[in-house]
Amino acid sequence: MDLTAKPQGWTEADNALVKVYAFDSFPQAIAFMSTAAPLIDAMNHHPEWTNVYNRVTVRLTTHDAGHKVTELDRQLAMALDRHYEAVVGNEPL
Secondary structure (H helix, E strand, O other): OOOOOOOOOEEEEEOEEEEEEOOHHHHHHHHHHHHHHHHHHHHHEEEOEEEEOOOEHHHHHHHHHOOOOOOHHHHHHHHHHHHHHHHHHHOOO
């Protein structure tokens, strides 16, 4: 496995992985965030994320590593992608 590979659909900018997830509605976007929270907490790696209506923007960087992208960021990105697929039933945008 290439530990420097960027997860599919994510961009890397300013020492962070970034992705925007789109949903059919505001409630679905909030449901994604609230149901992802236990998964995120279990990994003990918390994203910077925002919600605007039906979109959730996620920014991943490891503060303890000097605000750099680490393998933990890549693992959380892939976990969030799998969670998105479970919530909306298709591939992330």
